[in-house]
Amino acid sequence: MGRLSVAFALSCGLTAAVAAASAQDRSIVLATTTATQESGLMDYLLPIFRDKTGIEVTVIARRSDEVLDVARRGEVEVVLMHARPQEEKFVADGFASKRYDVMYNDFVLIGPKSDPAGVKGKDIATALKAIEAKGAPFVTRGDRSGTHAAELALWIVAGIDIASAKGAWYRESGQGMTAALDAARKANAYMLADRASWISFRERGDLDIIVEGDKRLLNQYGVMLVNPEKFPDVKRELGQTFIEWLISPEGQAAIAGYKVDGQQVFFPNADKSGG
Secondary structure, three states: OOOOHHHHHHHHHHHHHOOOOOOOHHHEEEEEEEHHHHHOOHHHHHHHHHHHOEEEEEEEEEOHHHHHHHHHHHOOEEEEEOOOHHHHHHHHOEEEEEEEEEEEEOOOOHHHHHHHHOOOOOOHHHHHHHHHOOOOEEEOOOOOHHHHHHHHHHHHHHHOHHHHHHHOOOEEEEOOOHHHHHHHHHHHHEEEEEEHHHOOOOOOOEEEEEOOOOHHEEEEEEEEEEOOOOOOOOHHHHHHHHHHHHHHHHHHHHHHEEEOOOOOOOOOOOHOOOO
């Protein structure tokens, strides 16, 4: 092979390698909660984003504390979750520079259609007081997830120290949302769930929504870019592109367009973004 042919071959090989590396670099890792992933939202949104930008997003779905653990190790570019106090601490500790509101849905109290605690249509505090007083079966995620944190906060709102009050009636699942809902179905128990997961849950048995619409059941989601100054391997530009798409009119419309069984399950509100 002549010198020019060798040079041309090497040039083609280098061009192919650069192209492959460039394609590989156009990918990020998103850490989000099991509830977000199990709702089907990510499977809906990410192909739209990929087609728009050419950026591939790999999802790691964990409970909220584990989401932040992987982010604190710099293993992901972006965090999307629903545990605002933990998110704000993440920013305060310097692991992200800003948190953006993205969307919300709400929690609902699921329970047996027979409603043994007699709480259907009550506010959430009244319902939890009655469930505890009657010792009606209640399944908790019990896994330090965002949903678990929200549930613990609601027991406090109800004036109940659940650590002291819990007994055989209060059953810890220690698993993700779908598994916990299944445990509640089998036990014919009450449980706090996010509405998107409930709508997506198919094997409902004798369970139904018992309490909904209380403003204390709002479930706000936030998104953050992991701080590239702490972790140089974080792909700042690609991660920020994803965040800006999520909070853009196009991304917000895509979120609003996601439906399960004809029902909208997430409601965009990036126009009210926090700091």
